[in-house]
Amino acid sequence: MSQDAAVGAASRTGSRHKKAWHLAERPLVWLAPLTLLLFVTYVYPAIDVIRYSFTDATLLNPEYAYTTDSFKAVIRSPDLPGILWVTFAFVVASVILQLVLGLLVAMALHRGVRRRLPGVSVVRIIILSAWIVPGVAAGIVWQLMFNEASYGFLNAVLRGAGLSPVAWLSDPNIALWSAVIANVWRGTAFSMLLLYAGLVVIPSSLYEAASVDGATALKQFWYITLPQLRPILLINTVLISIFTLNTFDLILPLTGGGPGRATEVLALYTYNTVFRNFDLSNGAVLAVVLLLISIVFTLIYVRLLPREL
Structure with missing residues (x-):
């Protein structure tokens, strides 16, 4: 040059x-x-929802006036306490089960990869396939699984084993847990993906040193794995809490919120208020409530994150 x-x-x-x-x-x-x-x-639609919450707007009338009556109507609604309780039980049960099962599956896959076991990649793909299934499709699949008719898969298995069939979707005491099972089936793969990524970056030298010191597998899990995964566990908890709180696409084809209102969570209640009752203002108030709950969840978890993050 x-x-x-x-x-x-x-x-x-x-x-x-x-x-x-x-x-x-x-x-x-x-x-x-x-x-x-x-x-x-993101920001403008959220501001618009907040604006509509201070109106008396409906989907049937383009004209509206600004008022706080919608907030008063939602707060005084006799249905709201029950809806909030169902939402709380659905979110807590789903989050705990997704975290536990996601961690167990991630650890099993991680150990299988380290030992180069055959078929690990196939198992990983099968688990992730549940996550990419749309919520409506997952709800339809599980509705067929839980169905109490002769073609219901789970009750057919119970009959084949000589057991009595279960009213998965028609018993108010069981229907919510059926919805939890369907939601956990869909969401566990997401938790597994995040936690598996966290397990991969944990230095193997920590486990080797613990083995030399005579630490059992349980102690290694308690004193090495969990502390190293704490940031990811908290972030995972934030994400699946918000995802579960906003879940209605799975419940809508599965139970429709029934029997009665046994499975009508806050997100589905908001959907029904707007698109079935055509009450835009009350639906906007419920959407604001959902937003505030999500923000509270996030702030609590952020306070729990390690300071160095």
Whole structure:
């Protein structure tokens, strides 16, 4: 390369570095498009929902007036305490089971990969396939599984074993737990994916040192695995709590919120208020309640995160 060519290349490289340095000094230049996109797709719709919550708007009448009567109507509703209790039980049971099962599956897959067991990749794909199934499709599949007719798979298995069939979806005391089972089946794969990623980055030297010191597998799990996974466990808990809190697409084809209102969670109640009762203002108030609960969940978990994060 001639001297002139080398000087030209160095000049172009310096120019590129100078432009990159200017962009680093002015982050708003490259953050502006992303900020605008987030505002249009997330912030503005949320602000619009909050605005509608202070109106008496319905889907049947384009005219509305600003008022706080919608908040008073929702707070005084006799259905709200029961809906909140069903939502609480559904979210807590789903989150606990997804965390426990996700961790167990992630540990089993991690150990299988380390030992190079055949079929581990196939098992991983099968588990992840449950996660990519749309909620409505999953609800229909589980509705067929739980169905009390002759074609219901689970009751057919029970009859074949000489046991009495179970009213999976028609008994108010069982229907909610049937919905929990369906939701856990769909959501466990997501927890497994996050926790498996956390297990992969734990240094194997920690386990080797613990083995040399005579630590049992249970102690290694309690004093090494869980502390190392704590940040991911908390983030995972935040995400699946919010996902579960906003779940209605699975419950809608599974039980429709019944029998009675035994499985009508807050998200489904909001959907029914807007699209069945055509009450946009009350539905907006319930959406705001969902948003506030999600924010409270997030703030609690963020406070629990290690300070170094």
